[in-house]
Amino acid sequence: MLRVILINILLFLLPFLVYAAYVVWVKGVAPNRAMAGAPFLWLVIAGLVVLFVGLFTLVDFTGGDREGRYQPSVLEDGVIKPGGIN
Structure with missing residues (x-):
């Protein structure tokens, strides 16, 4: 989750x-004065x-198959089988 937040902040x-x-x-302005007079609204x-x-772009091009069905996690013989999109 932290990775997603950091990516959003960077973007x-x-x-x-x-x-x-x-x-x-x-323009050769000193780095500590670079944002003075910047067009902040734009x-x-x-x-x-x-x-x-x-x-x-992230939502559209990542994730599971759109045509698949979601299979939730199940407990079989004391072992949790992870869910997913089949």
């Missing part, structure tokens, strides 16, 4: 990191777009 912060790198590298919107595109 949201990606536009901020790209903007800061651009300002420092191209960066937040871009971060949300990147986050939602990333989440949509």
